[in-house]
Amino acid sequence: MPDWESKFINKIVLNNCLDLMREIPDGSVDLIITDPPWNVGKDYGTYKDDLSKKEYQQLIRDLKSEWDRIANGRVAIVLGSEILKDWWDVYVDAKIIIVKLGAIVLTRKNNMHLQWKAVVTTCNSNKFTTDNWEDIRWPGEGYYFDEPRYGHPAMTPLKLMGRLINLFSNENDLIFDPYMGVGTTAVAAMLLKRRYIGCEIDAKYLDTARKRIANTGLTTKEDRLDAGVPLTFEDLA
Numbered sequence: 310m311p312d313w314e315s316k317f318i319n320k321i322v323l324n325n326c327l328d329l330m331r332e333i334p335d336g337s338v339d340l341i342i343t344d345p346p347w348n349v350g351k352d353y354g355t356y357k358d359d360l361s362k363k364e365y366q367q368l369i370r371d372l373k374s375e376w377d378r379i380a381n382g383r384v385a386i387v388l389g390s391e392i393l394k395d396w397w398d399v400y401v402d403a404k405i406i407i408v409k410l411g412a413i414v415l416t417r418k419n420n421m422h423l424q425w426k427a428v429v430t431t432c433n434s435n436k437f438t439t440d441n442w443e444d445i446r447w448p449g450e451g452y453y454f455d456e457p458r459y460g461h462p463a464m465t466p467l468k469l470m471g472r473l474i475n476l477f478s479n480e481n482d483l484i485f486d487p488y489m490g491v492g493t494t495a496v497a498a499m500l501l502k503r504r505y506i507g508c509e510i511d512a513k514y515l516d517t518a519r520k521r522i523a524n525t526g527l528t529t530k531e532d533r534l535d536a537g538v539p540l541t542f543e544d545l546a
């Protein structure tokens with residue numbers, strides 16, 4: 310097995326993803342799937358999510374250039390209404406899937422806007438899908454979905470990541486999430502029999518992600534309930 314494979318495959322690495330990606334060879338990943346920081350000032354511990362508009366737009370261009378190289382441009386990126394335009398300006402040919410129309414949000418007096426979530430993807434799926442989102446809740450119904458949060462301020466629903474992985478990849482494919490947080494993409498990949506690489510810049514979230522992954526090995530819902538650990542994608546389906 311090449312060095313980079315034993316170092317990264319089925320692991321989450323503590324690093325800045327821009328540094329880690331330089332170690333991944335061209336065309337070696339089947340799908341980038343991620344819910345990146347949205348530059349809305351969330352406190353992620355190590356990372357503060359507060360770049361200038363120019364810096365954020367440059368980050369998107371840097372990410373795209375690495376993702377084009379390592380995954381032949383195959384991406385599925387979860388985004389909010391605030392920043393979709395910045396991403397779409399770079400991913401000009403991407404398809405946009407609206408996840409869920411949200412409510413009208415009052416950001417300050419006399420300033421209301423319609424909030425919604427999108428997935429930007431360059432992939433086609435040969436799998437039939439109807440409404441993927443009906444039972445996943447988003448802002449407008451309260452920022453709420455019925456899953457444990459593991460102490461992370463912006464966790465992505467496991468169900469959503471599972472569905473996207475299912476739509477845009479096949480068993481045994483290698484999935485890369487550069488912004489792994491508390492490990493949702495890795496857990497979904499394991500449950501769906503994909504290999505994964507993850508990167509996370511904050512040691513506390515990484516620690517939680519590793520515990521979550523270890524617990525995913527408990528084989529039945531009853532095992533998980535007995536061990537007092539959170540349930541999985543299949544338990545929740």
Ligand SMILES: C[S@@+](CC[C@H](N)C(=O)[O-])C[C@H]1O[C@@H](n2cnc3c(N)ncnc32)[C@H](O)[C@@H]1O
Nearest residue numbers: 325326353356464465488489490491493509510
């Ligand atoms: C929206 S959250 C992802 C949540 C994740 N999908 C989950 O369910 O836990 C974005 C994450 O990116 C991490 N992050 C920010 N900048 C990073 C970087 N340059 N490299 C790696 N991780 C980074 C943050 O610490 C945060 O946990």
